[in-house]
Amino acid sequence: MSDAVATPATSKPVSGKGGLARWLISGPPLLYLIVFFAVPTLIMAFAAFRFPGDYGGLAPLFDETGALDLTLESFTPFFTDFIYTAIFLKSLLFAVITTLVCLAMAYPLALLIARSPQKWRNLLVLLVILPFWSNFLIRIYAWMILLGPQSALTRGLNAVLDVFGFEPVTLLYSAFAVIVGLVYVHLPFMVLPLYANLEKHDPALLDAAQDLGAGKWQTFWRVTFPLSLPGIYAGAALVFIPALGIFAVSDILGGTGGIMIGNVIKQQFLDSRDWPFGSVLSIMLTVAALAAAGFAALLARPRRRQHA
Numbered sequence: 476m477s478d479a480v481a482t483p484a485t486s487k488p489v490s491g492k493g494g495l496a497r498w499l500i501s502g503p504p505l506l507y508l509i510v511f512f513a514v515p516t517l518i519m520a521f522a523a524f525r526f527p528g529d530y531g532g533l534a535p536l537f538d539e540t541g542a543l544d545l546t547l548e549s550f551t552p553f554f555t556d557f558i559y560t561a562i563f564l565k566s567l568l569f570a571v572i573t574t575l576v577c578l579a580m581a582y583p584l585a586l587l588i589a590r591s592p593q594k595w596r597n598l599l600v601l602l603v604i605l606p607f608w609s610n611f612l613i614r615i616y617a618w619m620i621l622l623g624p625q626s627a628l629t630r631g632l633n634a635v636l637d638v639f640g641f642e643p644v645t646l647l648y649s650a651f652a653v654i655v656g657l658v659y660v661h662l663p664f665m666v667l668p669l670y671a672n673l674e675k676h677d678p679a680l681l682d683a684a685q686d687l688g689a690g691k692w693q694t695f696w697r698v699t700f701p702l703s704l705p706g707i708y709a710g711a712a713l714v715f716i717p718a719l720g721i722f723a724v725s726d727i728l729g730g731t732g733g734i735m736i737g738n739v740i741k742q743q744f745l746d747s748r749d750w751p752f753g754s755v756l757s758i759m760l761t762v763a764a765l766a767a768a769g770f771a772a773l774l775a776r777p778r779r780r781q782h783a
Contacts, residue, residue: 721735
């Protein structure tokens with residue numbers, strides 16, 4: 476009887492401490508997301524329904540009669556002018572290609588690092604993140620030199636094309652240059668999640684598959700690849716979402732032919748100063764990113780249940 480009464484009394488302080496600890500851990504990230512993501516998103520969404528100002532920016536929120544001065548006019552160009560839809564679809568295509576190329580390049584590298592001796596892993600991971608030690612714009616401008624018309628790469632490629640009777644090509648200020656820049660910038664974001672997943676795989680599972688008669692390819696497709704799907708989904712999200720909205724790479728390497736939706740948003744806010752329409756484009760970009768993340772989660776759910 477006394478034990479039954481004492482148990483709830485002693486459990487209350489523990490749950491209180493546990494709740495306080497959870498708030499101390501999750502509170503700062505939650506506050507960060509609210510202040511730097513939720514609030515700016517709401518401000519941007521509200522600005523999409525405002526009128527543009529006479530000299531740029533936003534018009535007054537209230538008209539002369541004191542009523543809210545809101546409109547849906549800023550949404551009309553996006554749905555009626557095909558050029559914005561085409562740029563948006565091209566940005567989606569560039570982001571998809573970048574994600575697939577990063578996955579194809581990062582998976583063998585991450586697998587090599589994960590299966591390397593323990594003493595070499597930290598050094599290999601350091602080499603992966605080493606480009607982050609230099610300025611982002613400097614690294615992008617370096618690709619202008621590598622892809623320029625007088626670079627060794629361009630001259631060598633055009634010499635090979637000339638042998639086979641093809642016309643010379645220009646690598647810089649093209650869609651190819653934008654894809655190269657996007658892959659270069661986002662490749663570490665694919666390598667690191669894959670490595671974090673692959674290094675946790677139990678080697679005993681691979682030995683068991685080989686003992687059951689599976690070859691190297693069968694072991695990879697039946698054991699390694701399914702177990703690495705969470706890392707693939709995480710890396711794809713970390714690559715696709717930033718690549719969809721980035722503007723610096725396409726602005727420097729793509730020129731007018733490689734413009735993406737991020738460049739249009741920047742132009743609306745900084746050059747045209749049409750903040751309502753820039754907010755509309757930002758909303759559409761956010762919706763596309765959330766839809767892509769939801770679609771990836773939907774694809775991952777049946778596989779997780781199957782392996783569970």
